[in-house]
Amino acid sequence: MKKYLVLVSLLFCLSFVSSLEMSGKCDSNIYVREFENPINVEVTITDAPVGSYNIYTLADVYLEPRDRFDIASGSVKKNITILPNENLNTDGLYTFSYILNYKDLDQKVENKLTINILNFKDVLEIGSESVDLEATSVTFYVKNKYNVELKGLSAEFSSLLFKTSEEFDLKPYEKKEFSVEVDPEKVKKTKGGVYIIDSVFSTEKGDVEISGNLYLGEKKGITTTEDKSGWIIKTTTIRKINSGNMLENVEVTVTKNIFSRLFTSFNIEPTLVDRSGFTVEYTWTKNKLGPTEMFTVVAKTNYFFPLLIIAFIALVLFGIRRYSQTKIIVTKSVSPMKTKNDEFALKVRLSVKSSRSVENLSLIDRVPAIVKIYKQFGTVKPDKIDADSRRVTWNIGDLKAGEERVYSYVIYAKVGVVGKFSLPGALAVFEKDGKVHEIESNQVFYLNDQIKKLE
Numbered sequence: 001m002k003k004y005l006v007l008v009s010l011l012f013c014l015s016f017v018s019s020l021e022m023s024g025k026c027d028s029n030i031y032v033r034e035f036e037n038p039i040n041v042e043v044t045i046t047d048a049p050v051g052s053y054n055i056y057t058l059a060d061v062y063l064e065p066r067d068r069f070d071i072a073s074g075s076v077k078k079n080i081t082i083l084p085n086e087n088l089n090t091d092g093l094y095t096f097s098y099i100l101n102y103k104d105l106d107q108k109v110e111n112k113l114t115i116n117i118l119n120f121k122d123v124l125e126i127g128s129e130s131v132d133l134e135a136t137s138v139t140f141y142v143k144n145k146y147n148v149e150l151k152g153l154s155a156e157f158s159s160l161l162f163k164t165s166e167e168f169d170l171k172p173y174e175k176k177e178f179s180v181e182v183d184p185e186k187v188k189k190t191k192g193g194v195y196i197i198d199s200v201f202s203t204e205k206g207d208v209e210i211s212g213n214l215y216l217g218e219k220k221g222i223t224t225t226e227d228k229s230g231w232i233i234k235t236t237t238i239r240k241i242n243s244g245n246m247l248e249n250v251e252v253t254v255t256k257n258i259f260s261r262l263f264t265s266f267n268i269e270p271t272l273v274d275r276s277g278f279t280v281e282y283t284w285t286k287n288k289l290g291p292t293e294m295f296t297v298v299a300k301t302n303y304f305f306p307l308l309i310i311a312f313i314a315l316v317l318f319g320i321r322r323y324s325q326t327k328i329i330v331t332k333s334v335s336p337m338k339t340k341n342d343e344f345a346l347k348v349r350l351s352v353k354s355s356r357s358v359e360n361l362s363l364i365d366r367v368p369a370i371v372k373i374y375k376q377f378g379t380v381k382p383d384k385i386d387a388d389s390r391r392v393t394w395n396i397g398d399l400k401a402g403e404e405r406v407y408s409y410v411i412y413a414k415v416g417v418v419g420k421f422s423l424p425g426a427l428a429v430f431e432k433d434g435k436v437h438e439i440e441s442n443q444v445f446y447l448n449d450q451i452k453k454l455e
Contacts, residue, residue, distance in 0.1 A: 023044050031083075041081070043078045048071045051071060053069055054103070056098070059098075060087045060088035063098060095113070096113060097111065120208050126211070128212075136184050140212070143175040146172065149171055152167075154167045199211070226239075238296070238299075247290060257280070263306070268284065332350055343412055344415075361428065422443065
């Protein structure tokens with residue numbers, strides 16, 4: 001009978017121990033390396049027999065307190081802190097086990113906890129709303145992107161418009177704004193666009209540099225550049241740059257003939273390929289191109305392997321075509337103009353020289369939509385200015401062999417023209433031996449780095 005009672009008691013104790021459970025809950029699982037902030041975990045122990053316990057872990061973290069504690073009732077709550085040690089070099093999510101040990105019956109309950117280990121520079125976001133060009137102050141913000149409290153922050157902020165020092169705290173997910181006075185004249189003279197806010201935060205482990213964006217003016221615009229290089233291996237690089245501060249959808253188009261396409265490769269696959277007759281048109285699209293982002297398409301055509309005879313024929317045909325076009329030479333050039341109010345202004349010069357006598361010569365130049373034509377002209381005023389098609393026309397008439405005419409006019413823009421400014425080639429239309437010919441001048445590119453105004 002005694003043996004039966006002992007067996008029943010033992011089975012009762014074992015069933016009691018087997019129901020022992022442990023769970024953990026933390027307000028935040030974020031650990032910031034430069035701050036070494038401990039992670040607080042509330043451990044709930046249920047159905048625990050009276051006895052001596054301790055909580056420990058074998059992972060690369062410090063767990064406090066590690067001392068044993070007694071439980072006199074079935075359910076208790078215990079607060080512990082977790083802190084990664086120097087051996088833990090992992091960034092991002094790290095999952096480890098911690099163990100509740102019941103000393104009296106050597107019973108163990110294991111639970112898992114996942115913490116997120118971050119560098120300080122990844123926790124914060126620094127930026128600003130769009131700054132009006134008439135503003136006398138700039139408001140920028142510092143945003144805590146994670147569920148972690150940051151106390152005692154000290155930082156220096158600087159940009160092309162301001163420099164300031166701030167001391168502040170950040171609650172989880174809090175966005176704190178700061179307003180700094182700026183020179184209104186400096187704001188007006190600064191190009192609209194995206195600029196850098198540099199910041200240096202002081203921490204116990206040294207200074208941490210974090211960059212953000214300062215948005216000046218609300219501006220939409222895409223800058224396109226095209227560079228060509230090489231002969232045997234011909235490389236065409238087309239860049240679409242978002243020069244504004246809004247998301248843009250851009251498109252790049254490259255056309256190849258049925259011969260050159262066989263030897264052409266691209267840095268990225270085209271979105272659309274359209275074959276029409278003897279030409280193939282390649283199209284790339286990029287949606288939501290962010291401020292200052294660049295979309296680049298590089299086309300490389302390798303002519304090394306084609307037969308030499310084909311290259312020779314192509315050169316002969318090219319020479320014949322060039323020779324037939326040398327009846328008229330049209331040269332286009334531009335030069336910047338000094339203006340009263342520093343607006344953008346260029347003087348366009350067109351030179352027409354005839355190597356042979358031609359009849360009914362007309363010179364047509366196209367003006368980009370971004371600029372306007374100044375009302376005063378050079379020695380010869382255009383015969384026609386078409387505002388709709390933006391064309392300027394001089395009806396020159398007959399031109400003798402060796403004769404040269406020069407025409408000029410001024411274009412200007414009320415808004416700033418930044419970067420590489422492209423002007424299309426001028427067109428000369430004339431008659432020779434009863435046939436109509438067209439000759440196009442060179443294209444002109446002007447690299448502008450300041451805003452000018454017309455005198």
